[in-house]
Amino acid sequence: MSSSQLFITGLITGLGLIAAIGAQNAFVLRQGIRREYTALVVFICAASDAVLITLGYFSIKYLQDIVPKIVPWMTWAGAFYLIYIGIQSLLSLKNDNALKVSHPDTPNVERWKVRSIAITALALTWLNPHVYLDTVILLGSIAHRYDNGYVFSIGAFSGSVIWFSSLGFAAFKLAPALSSPRAWKTIDVLVALTMFVVAGSLIASIF
Template sequence: MTAAFAGFALGFSLILAIGAQNAFVLRQGLRRQHVLPVVLVCAVSDAALIAAGVAGFGALAKALPGLEFFMRLAGAAFLVWYGARTFLSAWRGGQSLEAGQGTTSLRTAVLTCLALTWLNPHVYLDTVVLLGAVSAQYDDRLAFALGAMTASFFFFFSLGYGARALAPFFARPRAWQVLDILIGLTMWAIAAKLLLG
């Protein structure tokens, strides 16, 4: 039970930081578009990465030093593109949470979510390397991994479906413009950090 709680606490604290993936889940939750597939993609991806880390896959990152550099470049390029898209959306303005609003297809939402998840080097550092390393301290590594996976499912479902509570605020087009600007700034700041760090 101690290992499961430790896994949950560490997993939750790592995923709580606002990043590109969380901003996308929040946006989809606010728009009430493809929320279940998006949160499932995030949670299942995290679970797979956590399992890999606990199983010792973190050694691969150390064995292939060029892998981190490649992941950083690919992730930064995607974040710059996605940030530009949200700035364009903010500039156009006029969005609100009216019924039927929005044109994001299921395919686009899932592919964007996959890219934000798997092209983000920080995801590998948090789930594979850090959680994998900490899990080695526990005799019951399976319980630790299940605790971290549970935190991921809890967080993404809460974020995706809890965003509805903010719906009245986002009924105003100006609120969407502010959100798009904040998301764009977040994406570009993470991209800059990837390129410079």
């Protein structure tokens, strides 16, 4: 796989893992709509992903030196986890989920101070147990299936930057669409297809 293909694979995989209804995405969208330290929130979320993805890449590399077979094992586990995510995305189609946020006419800078906003963004990222499974273990193990796996990790990080930047800085335009269950059903289908394709490529790479 060429570097450009590997970068795109990482980008799509990163986007697929991040693009899900959750407290972190709702918080980023809300801050964007309220115009309250949006750049700070986007930076914290994207920078946190960068640290976690980097940690995953180097920690898996370290473990691989100690236990050479750990990458194939984790590749199988990662493939099944991606399939699980895809199935969960398809199952969520029967629910009318959407992001619910408020739409104030003017920015509210008194209610949410910069410190509390920063702490909230950090907590929603680092206290979420799934983030470690997704970024450290899953993305780290996938990256080491390839000789230039760091390109995959860069792609995954780029997906994080694109997602959070779009969600935060384009909040006013995105809010109506993301408040619609139909939009999230479309996202769920795309996420499911992405997860199945990546899982298939992982399994194929083992043989």
